[in-house]
Amino acid sequence: xxxxxxxxxxxxxxxxxxxxxxxxxxxxxxxxxxxxxxxxxxxxxxxxxxxxxxxxxxxxxxxxxxxxxxxxxxxxxxxxxxxxxxxxxxxxxxxxxxxxxxxxxxxxxxxxxxxxxxxxxxxxxxxxxxxxxxxxxxxxxxxxxxxxxxxxxxxxxxxxxxxxxxxxxxxxxxxxxxxxxxxxxxxxxxxxxxxxxxxxxxxxxxxxxxxxxxxxx
Amino acid sequence: xxxxxxxxxxxxxxxxxxxxxxxxxxxxxxxxxxxxxxxxxxxxxxxxxxxxxxxxxxxxxxxxxxxxxxxxxxxxxxxxxxxxxxxxxxxxxxxxxxxxxxxxxxxxxxxxxxxxxxxxxxxxxxxxxxxxxxxxxxxxxxxxxxxxxxxxxxxxxxxxxxxxxxxxxxxxxxxxxxxxxxxxxxxxxxxxxxxxxxxxxxxxxxxxxxxxxxxxxxxxxxxxxxxxxxxxxxxxxxxxxxxxxxxxxxxxxxxxxxxxxxxxxxxxxxxxxxxxxxxxxxxxxxxxxxxxxxxxxxxxxxxxxxxxxxxxxxxxxxxxxxxxxxxxxxxxxxxxxxxxxxxxxxxxxxxxxxxxxxxxxxxxxxxxxxxxxxxxxxxxxxxxxxxxxxxxxxxxxxxxxxxxxxxxxxxxxxxxxxxxxxxxxxxxxxxxxxxxxxxxxxxxxxxxxxxxxxxxxxxxxxxx
Numbered sequence: 215x216x217x218x219x220x221x222x223x224x225x226x227x228x229x230x231x232x233x234x235x236x237x238x239x240x241x242x243x244x245x246x247x248x249x250x251x252x253x254x255x256x257x258x259x260x261x262x263x264x265x266x267x268x269x270x271x272x273x274x275x276x277x278x279x280x281x282x283x284x285x286x287x288x289x290x291x292x293x294x295x296x297x298x299x300x301x302x303x304x305x306x307x308x309x310x311x312x313x314x315x316x317x318x319x320x321x322x323x324x325x326x327x328x329x330x331x332x333x334x335x336x337x338x339x340x341x342x343x344x345x346x347x348x349x350x351x352x353x354x355x356x357x358x359x360x361x362x363x364x365x366x367x368x369x370x371x372x373x374x375x376x377x378x379x380x381x382x383x384x385x386x387x388x389x390x391x392x393x394x395x396x397x398x399x400x401x402x403x404x405x406x407x408x409x410x411x412x413x414x415x416x417x418x419x420x421x422x423x424x425x426x427x428x429x430x431x
Numbered sequence: 432x433x434x435x436x437x438x439x440x441x442x443x444x445x446x447x448x449x450x451x452x453x454x455x456x457x458x459x460x461x462x463x464x465x466x467x468x469x470x471x472x473x474x475x476x477x478x479x480x481x482x483x484x485x486x487x488x489x490x491x492x493x494x495x496x497x498x499x500x501x502x503x504x505x506x507x508x509x510x511x512x513x514x515x516x517x518x519x520x521x522x523x524x525x526x527x528x529x530x531x532x533x534x535x536x537x538x539x540x541x542x543x544x545x546x547x548x549x550x551x552x553x554x555x556x557x558x559x560x561x562x563x564x565x566x567x568x569x570x571x572x573x574x575x576x577x578x579x580x581x582x583x584x585x586x587x588x589x590x591x592x593x594x595x596x597x598x599x600x601x602x603x604x605x606x607x608x609x610x611x612x613x614x615x616x617x618x619x620x621x622x623x624x625x626x627x628x629x630x631x632x633x634x635x636x637x638x639x640x641x642x643x644x645x646x647x648x649x650x651x652x653x654x655x656x657x658x659x660x661x662x663x664x665x666x667x668x669x670x671x672x673x674x675x676x677x678x679x680x681x682x683x684x685x686x687x688x689x690x691x692x693x694x695x696x697x698x699x700x701x702x703x704x705x706x707x708x709x710x711x712x713x714x715x716x717x718x719x720x721x722x723x724x725x726x727x728x729x730x731x732x733x734x735x736x737x738x739x740x741x742x743x744x745x746x747x748x749x750x751x752x753x754x755x756x757x758x759x760x761x762x763x764x765x766x767x768x769x770x771x772x773x774x775x776x777x778x779x780x781x782x783x784x785x786x787x788x789x790x791x792x793x794x795x796x797x798x799x800x801x802x803x804x805x806x807x808x809x810x811x812x813x814x815x816x817x818x819x820x821x822x823x824x825x826x827x828x829x830x831x832x833x834x835x836x837x838x839x840x841x842x843x844x845x846x847x848x849x850x851x852x853x854x855x856x857x858x859x860x861x862x863x864x865x866x867x868x869x870x871x872x873x874x875x876x877x878x879x880x881x882x883x884x885x886x887x888x889x890x891x892x893x894x895x
Contacts, residue, residue, distance in 0.1 A: 246513070248512070248513050248514055279767060279768060279770070279771075280767060280768070287766060287767065287768025287769075288766075288768065289763070289766040289768035289769040290766075290767075290768030290769070291768070293768065293769060293771075314771075317771055333769075334760070334763070347759055347760075350759070350763045351759050351762060351763060353766075354762060354763050354765060354766050357766055357767070357768065358765070370758075370759050370762065371759055373758065373759075374758040374759035374760065377758065378758075394760075398758060398760070398761070400761055400764075401758075401760045401761060401764065403761075403764055404764045404769050404770055404771065404772075407771050407772050408772075409772055411511070412499065412510075412511065414511045414512040414513070415495055415496070415498070415499040415509060415511065415512060416499065418491075418492050418495040418496065418512055419492065420514060421491065421492065421495075421512060421514040421519045422488060422492070422514075424514040424515060424516065425516070426514065426515045426516065427515060427516060428515045428516065428517055428518065
């Protein structure tokens with residue numbers, strides 16, 4: 215059923231969302247209708263940077279993050295996959311708003327905690343395994359063109375697993391993750407984008423063509 | 432009845448709209464309260480139909496982007512914009528102390544106070560001008576006072592950005608309040624907006640000190656004539672230094688009129704002037720306390736590998752705080768692939784230190800503000816430190832130039848020096864420079880992470 219809906223919506227996605235869609239998105243996220251309208255401007259920019267089809271493709275997502283559509287980054291890939299809720303290879307406007315909402319300063323912290331967990335749970339096993347953590351560290355070092363000895367990498371990973379893995383099974387489960395984040399709030403630092411609160415100032419065009427009625431505000 | 436209903440209505444379920452603070456042709460300003468935070472704000476409500484008729488739509492969009500670009504302690508901040516089919520709402524900082532005008536209406540100010548306001552005004556105007564933003568309607572009514580008695584410039588309703596400037600570099604619109612406008616504006620020739628603002632600052636200074644306008648006449652044509660000729664007389668209580676400054680401000684020739692940097696060097700102005708130092712961290716405006724910073728001029732900019740500074744550093748290792756410990760997840764989050772703050776963002780240094788953080792702020796004022804670079808030291812393992820270096824403000828290209836021409840070569844020489852055994856028997860540390868300064872979209876204002884790690888030693892910049 216879900217995949218059927220997914221296919222159905224995919225065909226519809228090219229159509230420009232009306233204000234009704236915006237109101238639904240606003241009611242289900244941290245954003246107001248005006249903010250969703252401003253985000254639509256941003257979305258239009260991002261989704262037309264390479265292929266002007268009203269959808270954000272992976273290359274466009276990478277372009278937005280690095281100004282380089284072919285730059286490889288494990289985390290950018292993971293981020294794209296998580297944004298792409300329907301797993302159809304593109305980020306639709308609704309997916310874009312829903313995912314960005316988690317990055318809003320006012321979004322519930324539990325959502326941020328869960329999001330990062332899924333981001334790092336590379337193989338979607340429900341745990342962050344030791345080898346996943348190592349893979350992430352190596353990917354980061356590679357991305358930054360940094361070489362560290364294998365011993366140093368092992369030491370970094372061991373130290374973190376040792377601290378996080380309270381149950382001693384060599385991997386991090388969601389509960390242990392929550393406790394680790396509570397002790398190290400900096401783990402969530404990328405999960406809050408203060409800029410999102412001023413999205414209406416960055417994309418003010420909506421003031422001219424907003425669909426919001428006086429009574430709705 | 433309807434006013435009562437209006438007063439109780441909630442905007443966006445977030446703002447409780449209160450009493451009317453003021454109104455103009457296009458807008459009404461209300462006091463409001465954010466019910467989540469309890470914070471007071473001012474909401475400017477603009478009737479869309481009126482601005483559509485006035486052809487001011489493009490103007491409004493411009494006003495929003497202008498206000499977004501100028502965040503300064505002496506400028507009223509815009510928080511957010513809301514809109515419906517018929518109205519536009521500007522949610523702005525609420526300034527408690529009212530208009531400076533009310534203060535002057537009760538009589539002239541003491542010289543020290545007038546000077547303080549003038550200094551804060553010049554500081555705000557200078558900040559805007561270096562960002563290509565001009566006010567063009569400076570007058571006491573647009574100057575508000577906060578609860579600490581500090582100046583806040585408001586109402587950028589008539590300002591225009593430098594990209595509006597015609598090819599001859601001059602503005603051609605007629606605007607501004609007659610008593611405060613510069614002669615070249617009256618002449619209806621094109622004019623240089625920066626020079627016009629400076630003239631208006633002069634009129635404001637005169638009004639604060641004298642309690643009345645420098646160019647005034649019941650007959651408006653006679654007033655224009657006075658402005659045109661720069662015909663003014665200072666009261667006897669004006670000091671000769673002040674008169675000299677005003678004469679330079681009221682130079683009817685915009686080309687020879689005093690400039691902002693010249694005002695900043697003026698003797699009367701400089702006396703008691705503390706330039707407002709501030710920076711934006713975590714989206715908050717922070718002022719710089721006195722003991723909090725050190726200026727590192729070029730002459731005191733010692734080579735980092737000099738043995739003197741090493742010695743100095745070794746002598747007081749205990750006073751250094753321990754760097755925050757960093758785990759693998761913190762390390763991963765340095766990935767630019769996980770930095771969404773980028774997604775939508777279209778050099779002698781001042782150094783600020785706090786624990787294991789260092790902040791360098793360029794003194795050169797670029798269009799995007801001074802280049803600000805922050806570095807923070809983390810402990811990864813007991814023998815491995817990571818130093819995160821990132822741009823906090825300013826121009827991306829300037830930052831990249833700093834990384835490639837200043838930072839990297841310095842690190843290179845550091846490694847060379849350190850490979851020679853020294854009397855301090857420092858561990859032989861090879862260093863690694865992490866740099867992911869990939870280029871980004873043209874207009875984007877990026878925050879690049881350039882990290883370096885110095886195994887076994889802390890970054891020498893922590894020693895200064």
